[in-house]
Amino acid sequence: MDDLGQADRAEPEDTRVRAARIQDVARLADVSTATVSRALATPERVSPEARARVLEAIAKTGYVPNPAARSLRSQKTFMVLVVLPDLSNTFFSKILRGIEETLFEAGYGMIISDLDGSPEKEAHFAAFTAAGRVDGAILLNGHLFGQSREGEGQPARIGIPLVALCEAIPGADIPQIEIDNRASASRMTRHLASLGHRRIAYVSGPANNILERERFLGFKDGLEAAGLPFDPALVIPGDYTIESGVAAGQGLVARNTRPTAVFCTSDEMAIGLMRTLLSAGLRVPQDISVAGFDDIEFAAVAEPSLTTIHQPRRELGQAAATVLIDLLQGRPTPKQIRLGTELVIRDSVAPPG
């Protein structure tokens, strides 16, 4: 019966080669499939001789375990979902790299979901995770799946480990990996003030964004620490994109009394804003200082080079992946990790003229 079964499928003269199965390895090594499986998963539980024969057979057949079968039985996928709001944003790419390399070393693959502000996409990926296609997820988008719907702090329960990266998720009982946005924004504001700036404008992120809220608080902290009044007229709405920086710049150019310094809460906005100021004939930093936030690659080669807050993006990604893997493997994890930032002083900020 066994032989018949084997013979049945033994038609290798067919056109294409079928991938080797665990049975093929077992037969070649003259052991059972259980031993093959054990030789790979728990080598210490298999005799050295058997192990050697199995490894040889694996090398000979080029056997690679079928992940679908493995996952079906063990309920593990060795896949992690990374949810982000905008894949084409420069800021995320280095973070992704940090995530990817850490996951890779631990044997996990990375599936990316670019939500792009679409609730249906979000619903799809919620179902996706619920269906057990991934073992865990890293959320860069600032909220849990379906949190908008459910109100409260009780969103659709996803039964897998989650980690929030960069954008902390208020009320969610999951590890948060982030920088201290408030302190960093305060730091930059104080730096500007310490150079003598008294009228400092603030180009914001999107309303309701958690980063924006923190940075805005930090901005006000900084003003207060420097003994400067807060003037709402100096708050310019933005959304972290180059385009919104350009728009903010146009608004500034049109004013008759201008601030002497502008603190943009992303480098992309700062670069877009500088561009607009320069085109209008203003000089940076002589006429107006511009500061950014993030320290993306282009900050150092902008003209003038950009004074900004450095975020350790790669390390943020690595930390998030590490925490998630610890969660997945049942190790204890911290509830919160805060990585330090640095004030990077370049040429776009100077004392007021």
Add this chain to the structure above:
Amino acid sequence: MDDLGQADRAEPEDTRVRAARIQDVARLADVSTATVSRALATPERVSPEARARVLEAIAKTGYVPNPAARSLRSQKTFMVLVVLPDLSNTFFSKILRGIEETLFEAGYGMIISDLDGSPEKEAHFAAFTAAGRVDGAILLNGHLFGQSREGEGQPARIGIPLVALCEAIPGADIPQIEIDNRASASRMTRHLASLGHRRIAYVSGPANNILERERFLGFKDGLEAAGLPFDPALVIPGDYTIESGVAAGQGLVARNTRPTAVFCTSDEMAIGLMRTLLSAGLRVPQDISVAGFDDIEFAAVAEPSLTTIHQPRRELGQAAATVLIDLLQGRPTPKQIRLGTELVIRDSVAPPG
């Protein structure tokens, strides 16, 4: 026996909720599992009444098919691997977005592999695909898995559909999605020549890179078309990164006779190079013109704004994903797609001073 089997696993008072299985749906809808499966896969083969009951049961249970089980049986994963040389490179992010959105609409997920120049990572992902974790792959890295080893045009045979994006893979019998690099480079060269530039430097990509080879041929085509001689002394090595642009700029600054225009084969190099020239007190474009290639987001807001070749990055990604999906679903596909580029004229290029 059936009942016993059911009773066996019916311990729902346990702590966590188990995901609904096809059996749960079948029982609730009072049909067999086969009918549930058919109601989803081939609705026309199920009576309207049964279908309605199944759909209702699915809604009630929140059933989502287990992908591991489905994939084990049907040998399909609905996952696509995207292989790229450097995830943190700005150039790729918009392409990725084009790929992701197209795959998503067709019901496919995207797994990303950042090779980072590591042969072992490449080997890992070759095994990964061979193990059937993905249905197909989009290669942005210019060669097939293991092509370096095997020599010739006969690399380790991966039994799944592949598509090459941006970097054509010579000798590989797979669809290629790309722009006409040679014609585009020629176009830019002729543009510079037409403004009166006679000494045009060329900052190259990495040696042996297929894009580099094509663009270099285009550069020489352009010179020839304009009746200009080719001078090897005006070829400056680069590797598409900002840093190599900076280095190229330093080399230029140190020369006593300089070209009047520099054609950089990536925007990142052009921006790094401009930065260095400006820091050295040279004016762009008055003293020296600088042109780029790619038209990344920052090209328009660089100072001065960058004259470059626009690549339709999102559309490239979409086209590659579309072709791959067609391949996966057995539809006929073109062997090659070439998307058009555009010469974008901005401020970094002017007639020689």
Add this chain to the structure above:
DNA sequence: AAGTTGCATGTAATCGATTACATAGGGTTG
């Protein structure tokens, strides 16, 4: 009315691994 066709559905084999349980054999202990 008997035979044929086709639709809707159910039964059970199957995909390929993991792992609970069973077992054989060697070693240790009293």
Add this chain to the structure above:
DNA sequence: CAACCCTATGTAATCGATTACATGCAACTT
């Protein structure tokens, strides 16, 4: 030497879907 334990290994159930094959029934043909 009997009782016991431990190690290495095998047997077979199991994960949850898909799908080949079987079946029952209604409608149609001659």
